[in-house]
Amino acid sequence: MSQTKTKDHAALAAAFIKDEERVDWHDGALWYIREKRDIAAKQIPEWEELREAASMIKSNVISNLHEYLLQFEANLKKNGVMVHWADNAQEHNEIVYSILKAKEISQMVKSKSMLTEECHLNEYLEEHGIEVINSDLGEYIQQIDNEPPSHIVLPCIHKRKEEIGELFHEHLGTEKGLSDPTLLTRVARKHLRNIFLTRRGALTGVNFAVAETGEYVVCTNEGNADMGAHLSEVQIASMGLEKLIPQKKHLGIFLRLLARSATGQPITIYSSHYKKPREGQEMHLILVDGGRTRQLGRPDFRESLKCIKCGACMNTCPVYRKSGGLSYHNTISGPIGAILAPNLDMEKHADLPYASTLCGSCSNVCPVKINIHEQLYKWRQVIVKEGYAANTKALGMKTMAWTLSSPGKFTTAGKAGRWFLHNIPFVVNNKFNPWYKQRDMPEGPRESFAEWFIKNKE
Amino acid sequence: MNVGLFIPCYVNQFYPNAAKATLELLQKSGVNVVYPVKQTCCGQPMANSGFEHLSKECNDLFIKNFSAFDYIVGPSASCILHIKEHLHSDKNEEQAAAIRTKVFELVEFLTDVLKIEKLDAVFPHKVGLHHSCHGLRGLYLSQMSELNAPAFSKPQYLLNMVKGLEQITLDRPDECCGFGGVFCISEEAVSVKMGKDRVTDHLKNGAEYITSSDLSCLMHLEGILHRNKSSVKVIHIAEILNATI
Amino acid sequence: MTFHVSRFKLRHYQNNSNMNTREKILEAVLKNQPPTTALPDITMFKGNSIDLIQKYMDIFKTIGGSSFLVDDIAAVKILISENFDTAKRIVTTLPELSDRFELISAAANPRSYDDIELAIIKAHFSVAENGAVWLAEEVMGQRIIPYICQHLAVIVHAESIVPTLHEAYEKIGAGDYDFGAFISGPSKTADIEQALVLGAHGPLTMTVFILK
Numbered sequence: 001m002s003q004t005k006t007k008d009h010a011a012l013a014a015a016f017i018k019d020e021e022r023v024d025w026h027d028g029a030l031w032y033i034r035e036k037r038d039i040a041a042k043q044i045p046e047w048e049e050l051r052e053a054a055s056m057i058k059s060n061v062i063s064n065l066h067e068y069l070l071q072f073e074a075n076l077k078k079n080g081v082m083v084h085w086a087d088n089a090q091e092h093n094e095i096v097y098s099i100l101k102a103k104e105i106s107q108m109v110k111s112k113s114m115l116t117e118e119c120h121l122n123e124y125l126e127e128h129g130i131e132v133i134n135s136d137l138g139e140y141i142q143q144i145d146n147e148p149p150s151h152i153v154l155p156c157i158h159k160r161k162e163e164i165g166e167l168f169h170e171h172l173g174t175e176k177g178l179s180d181p182t183l184l185t186r187v188a189r190k191h192l193r194n195i196f197l198t199r200r201g202a203l204t205g206v207n208f209a210v211a212e213t214g215e216y217v218v219c220t221n222e223g224n225a226d227m228g229a230h231l232s233e234v235q236i237a238s239m240g241l242e243k244l245i246p247q248k249k250h251l252g253i254f255l256r257l258l259a260r261s262a263t264g265q266p267i268t269i270y271s272s273h274y275k276k277p278r279e280g281q282e283m284h285l286i287l288v289d290g291g292r293t294r295q296l297g298r299p300d301f302r303e304s305l306k307c308i309k310c311g312a313c314m315n316t317c318p319v320y321r322k323s324g325g326l327s328y329h330n331t332i333s334g335p336i337g338a339i340l341a342p343n344l345d346m347e348k349h350a351d352l353p354y355a356s357t358l359c360g361s362c363s364n365v366c367p368v369k370i371n372i373h374e375q376l377y378k379w380r381q382v383i384v385k386e387g388y389a390a391n392t393k394a395l396g397m398k399t400m401a402w403t404l405s406s407p408g409k410f411t412t413a414g415k416a417g418r419w420f421l422h423n424i425p426f427v428v429n430n431k432f433n434p435w436y437k438q439r440d441m442p443e444g445p446r447e448s449f450a451e452w453f454i455k456n457k458e
Numbered sequence: 459m460n461v462g463l464f465i466p467c468y469v470n471q472f473y474p475n476a477a478k479a480t481l482e483l484l485q486k487s488g489v490n491v492v493y494p495v496k497q498t499c500c501g502q503p504m505a506n507s508g509f510e511h512l513s514k515e516c517n518d519l520f521i522k523n524f525s526a527f528d529y530i531v532g533p534s535a536s537c538i539l540h541i542k543e544h545l546h547s548d549k550n551e552e553q554a555a556a557i558r559t560k561v562f563e564l565v566e567f568l569t570d571v572l573k574i575e576k577l578d579a580v581f582p583h584k585v586g587l588h589h590s591c592h593g594l595r596g597l598y599l600s601q602m603s604e605l606n607a608p609a610f611s612k613p614q615y616l617l618n619m620v621k622g623l624e625q626i627t628l629d630r631p632d633e634c635c636g637f638g639g640v641f642c643i644s645e646e647a648v649s650v651k652m653g654k655d656r657v658t659d660h661l662k663n664g665a666e667y668i669t670s671s672d673l674s675c676l677m678h679l680e681g682i683l684h685r686n687k688s689s690v691k692v693i694h695i696a697e698i699l700n701a702t703i
Numbered sequence: 704m705t706f707h708v709s710r711f712k713l714r715h716y717q718n719n720s721n722m723n724t725r726e727k728i729l730e731a732v733l734k735n736q737p738p739t740t741a742l743p744d745i746t747m748f749k750g751n752s753i754d755l756i757q758k759y760m761d762i763f764k765t766i767g768g769s770s771f772l773v774d775d776i777a778a779v780k781i782l783i784s785e786n787f788d789t790a791k792r793i794v795t796t797l798p799e800l801s802d803r804f805e806l807i808s809a810a811a812n813p814r815s816y817d818d819i820e821l822a823i824i825k826a827h828f829s830v831a832e833n834g835a836v837w838l839a840e841e842v843m844g845q846r847i848i849p850y851i852c853q854h855l856a857v858i859v860h861a862e863s864i865v866p867t868l869h870e871a872y873e874k875i876g877a878g879d880y881d882f883g884a885f886i887s888g889p890s891k892t893a894d895i896e897q898a899l900v901l902g903a904h905g906p907l908t909m910t911v912f913i914l915k
Contacts, residue, residue: 014647023651029897031630038603046748047606056743063740066733085725137903138894154894161896181898192904197814213877223850223890223905230847231813241732246742248877252868253745255885256832266762266833267868267887270850270905276881278846289728297735316604318634322651355645357638357652358506360595364604373595380508389508397509404467404503405515407496414471434643438650439681442472449470449477453493 008351013323026158027321033154034315036264037365044256054253055369058306061244062296068211068244069287075214076285079276084286089119092288096121096203096236097128099284103234105130105201111218111225112136113205114152114309115238115288118331121203133195135224137188144171150325152332153262153311158324192224202228204274206239206285207308208254212247215275216285219258219268226272235277236284241292242305254308257367261310295343300378304339306368313362313372319355328352335362339375342383350388353379411450418444460490462524464532464561466673467499473673476694480533480564483700487572491531494523502540506639510544517547517554525553529571530561533696535593535671536639538563542597563597564696565671569612575619581701582622586665587613588656588679589632590672599671603632613671616699623698626663633659637678653682661690669695750866755831756913759864763834763911766888767901770911772861776800779858779912783823786910787854791820796844797858807844816845822852828863829911830871835887836911837871839880846882850890855906857886861913 017023041047061068076083086092092115100108108125110116110132122132122143134143138155142148144167149155156164165179174187204225209216216237218225229235245254259265277283296302314320314334325333330341330349338356341349353376360373383389404410429436447455461484465477484491500520501513520541524530532538541561547554568574593599593613600611617623636642636652643649657679660668668683668690670676676692683690760770773779776799787793793804794816800823807822824843826836836857840846849855865871875883890905901907 010645010647013645017647017651020651027655032897041606044606050748053743053745053748056740059740060742063737065736066729069729069732085723085728087724087727091724135904136894137892141894154897156894157897159896161898164895181895182900184895185892185900185903189902189904193817196904197817215878221891221893222903224903226846226850226884227904230845230850241728248875249745249869249872252748252872256868263893265766267835267885269766269886269888269890271835271885273878273880273883275878275883278881287728289731293728293731293735296732299737302735302737318636318652318655319645319648322655323648354508354640355648357591357634357636357641357649359591359634359638361591361602361604361632361634364595364602377506380506381510382508384508385511397504397507397512401504401509401512401516404499404501405519407498407519410467410498414467418471434646435681437646438685439653439678440684442677442680445472445474447474449465449474450493450495452474452478453481454495457493 007329009323009327009329009355010351012327012329013355016324016327017322023322025160026324029157030315030321033263034312034365037261037312037315040260040264040266044260050253050257051367051369054257054367055306057245057250057253058368059303061246062242062302062305065241065244065296068246069241072209072211072214072244075211079214081214081277081283081285084284086286086288086290088290092119092238092286092290093121093124095286096238097125097130099234099236100130100201103200103282105234107131107199108201108203109133109135109195109199109228109232110203111205111220111228112139113203113238114331115205115240115290116203117148118290119288133192133199135192135195135228136220136222137185140188140192141167148326148331150333151311151314152309158326196227196231199228199231200233201236202232202234203236203238204229206237206243207258208245208251209239209243210248210251211244213275215273217251217255218272218274219255219270221269223270226270229274230278232281234282234284236286237274238286238288240288240290242307258308258310261312261365261367291344295340298343301339301343301375303370304336304375306370307336308368310367312365312367316361316365317356318359318361319357323355328355335372335376336370339372339379342379346383346386347388350383353383414448418448459528460492462527462530463491463493464497464500464524464530464537465493466532466534466537468677469534469673472677473694476533476673476696479694479696479700480531483564483568483696484531486700487568487574489572492527497523500537500540501544502537503639505540505544514548517545518549520545521547521550521553521557524557525550528560529567530557531564531567532561533564533671533694534673535563535590535597535599536674539592539596563593563599563671565593565599565613565616566597568699569615577616577619577699579620579699579701580622581620581698584624584626584664584666585617585698586626586628586660586663586668587617588635588660588668588670588675590670590675591634593671594632613695616695620698620701626660626665628659628663630659635675635678637674639674642678649678650682653678657682657688657690661688665690667698668692669698671695745869748867748869750832750870752866755864755866756861758831759829759834760913762831763888766834767891768834768888768909768911770913772913772915774915782912783821783856787821792818793821793823794819794844794848794852795823796842797823797825807848809845811845813845813847813851816847816851819852821854821856822848823856823858824848826857826859828865828871828874829859830866830868830885831864832867833887835885837875837883837885839878839883841880849884849886850905852906854908854910855886855889856910856912858912858914861915
């Protein structure tokens with residue numbers, strides 16, 4: 001079977017880590033956000049009960065998804081929203097294009113939607129003559145730098161303010177060397193305001209879609225989703241199938257958990273509930289599969305569909321903090337990305353479940369209690385079974401299994417290993433031994449415990 | 459009660475002193491300890507890498523060696539957790555299931571089964587406690603920082619019994635050290651960076667010794683300490699709890 | 704029971720040979736979804752009503768908003784003239800303020816509100832745990848108003864403050880609105896090196912007047 005690709009997580013991470021000062025800064029920034037989450041969580045005595053309730057609600061959703069989809073669709077239509085279904089990225093992008101084309105719209109403003117990133121919507125629209133501007137500041141910065149977002153909530157967390165200043169100088173004509181965040185934000189405010197006022201088409205993501213009422217909620221701090229939507233003639237919402245929740249009152253649970261888990265805020269500044277179009281406005285909602293039904297059919301991995309995209313797992317993950325989101329080569333990165341991506345393309349993303357020490361921190365900050373670290377372990381078994389593990393790894397493992405299944409072979413191997421370490425260390429301590437690159441090997445004691453025991457105790 | 463002593467493969471080969479300390483500690487507590495000499499490994503290295511299906515013979519050997527005991531105790535949180543969660547057998551599933559309920563890591567065996575309340579141990583040094591992730595979030599040896607739940611710590615409870623020992627406070631009490639099994643080789647750069655950051659935290663807060671329930675973590679941290687010519691040492695918690703003047 | 708019903712539905716999709724995407728997705732969902740698990744009882748989640756006004760004001764301050772506890776609308780008028788530039792365009796939905804400020808027209812082109820300095824509107828209620836006010840479209844004047852203004856001022860009644868979002872959604876119910884929003888402070892971003900900047904694309908400031 002095929003080998004892993006050249007630019008896998010390990011290689012990309014190693015490149016990121018070379019700049020140790022930058023890694024420490026990136027790591028510190030995300031750890032700080034984890035700490036803010038902790039403070040917020042500890043202020044709610046019922047925090048763990050909320051997580052359990054949210055987890056159970058989402059389990060109910062994925063086990064009744066068929067019914068909730070039909071209910072949601074019926075209510076959307078009652079509310080005057082046009083409903084579309086897309087099997088994959090291509091279909092989704094075509095639908096967006098056709099909606100805009102029908103109104104002769106050639107410029108669209110877009111608020112944060114990881115789903116549209118997955119679908120590479122912007123590239124598709126640009127190829128077809130439609131200009132798209134990302135209105136979320138972090139996503140705007142990534143757009144002008146021609147780079148995907150590195151974090152689902154904090155798109156340019158990996159960028160220093162000086163780098164952002166340089167981008168603004170190049171694209172918005174700001175003074176060279178200007179890097180003050182407030183001043184840069186004011187420039188973006190002015191520039192994007194003009195965008196909002198002139199774009200007839202707006203697209204948003206969906207944080208929560210309520211089956212009971214046919215409304216959906218969009219959460220932002222910047223107000224950009226609303227600035228785009230309420231000034232547009234055509235408003236489109238793109239949504240993954242799994243974003244449904246059954247009843248209106250469940251929003252109380254999820255909105256109490258979302259922002260606290262993501263950034264430590266009690267709630268995002270704006271939680272906008274969209275139900276019906278404005279007078280004279282068209283509202284569309286696109287339901288997208290994009291591999292979600294396939295994941296739904298995987299008993300060990302379907303719980304990953306409970307995700308509410310808060311990013312808490314990324315903030316806590318030491319591997320993510322020290323390697324950066326872009327080293328995961330997938331739209332959704334970090335721990336949750338590593339259990340979603342193999343379903344999308346197992347060959348391309350075979351390395352991601354291994355980009356983890358299985359420490360379990362992610363599962364314990366997850367507001368919907370997804371057993372991420374257990375799914376990472378299980379994906380490894382699937383990847384090996386499907387033949388995507390590197391051939392050398394398989395050979396090494398078979399040898400190890402052979403040695404460890406026999407007391408005699410094990411004793412011999414152990415003795416041999418220690419003898420080499422003790423007498424001819426350079427056989428082990430060399431550049432071909434990855435352990436040895438930055439760490440000393442353990443010393444080889446004269447006797448193993450078993451040898452000592454047999455000699456002294458039996 | 460009779461206890462089967464489980465000494466993980468790499469502890470057996472590279473850290474026999476920790477194994478000896480474990481044996482002595484249990485014997486001092488009045489336990490009848492038996493060490494099955496034909497044991498090898500719990501199978502975690504294969505399973506962790508995705509080759510669970512290759513650990514069947516390893517599992518059967520483990521069952522053969524250990525099913526006769528009332529308890530199985532081992533000085534390694536990650537190995538014990540692995541057995542608790544993943545020991546299965548096509549031929550002996552009933553015995554495997556029984557073993558999964560009676561396998562204990564050393565610290566939790568001392569606090570939960572033997573319920574010891576004092577130790578004749580002396581270790582007059584500043585000690586940093588490294589919570590191995592498998593011990594912490596897997597075996598629940600201490601409360602993890604992620605949860606809004608009451609604080610507790612079984613290893614700290616035991617360390618508090620040791621005379622002269624001063625426990626340091628870390629900036630990040632339970633961040634992973636970066637060993638992670640196959641990870642330490644396949645993602646060497648991240649693994650080492652994580653280890654270096656843990657070492658820095660301990661050094662910054664004055665540790666003379668770093669201790670843990672897991673020698674895999676300690677082996678990894680020790681490798682970094684030695685490479686950087688540090689005077690800080692690693693020591694398995696069994697050796698501290700068994701230490702006398 | 705559920706199994707038989709699902710089989711019946713599945714056959715419906717399979718019989719429809721010209722399956723479009725909608726049918727294809729729904730069939731896949733029905734086939735792949737696991738056996739149903741129950742919804743939890745969430746009635747035990749509630750806040751307490753101790754010191755709600757103070758709680759609200761404290762939290763709103765930490766979010767970067769300003770709040771005033773006032774006796775009446777007259778007090779609001781005074782505070783507005785003290786804190787905002789009344790020479791600039793100020794709009795409101797409140798008839799009580801229409802002697803001083805422009806009344807918002809629901810029918811006007813939303814873009815015509817591009818230059819408003821301050822919008823003064825009323826909220827249905829506020830939430831102590833997170834500093835948010837709840838506004839349905841009917842009290843916004845127009846949907847764009849609370850977002851497009853440079854500064855936002857909201858009037859809310861003290862006795863309408865609820866402890867948590869659980870009580871909030873009980874109050875809202877199914878909701879007879881076309882659009883509604885929780886707004887919990889001035890717009891903000893921390894996208895540039897996590898430095899908090901108040902005033903992203905929405906208002907630069909938010910002031911809440913709590914009417915006793």
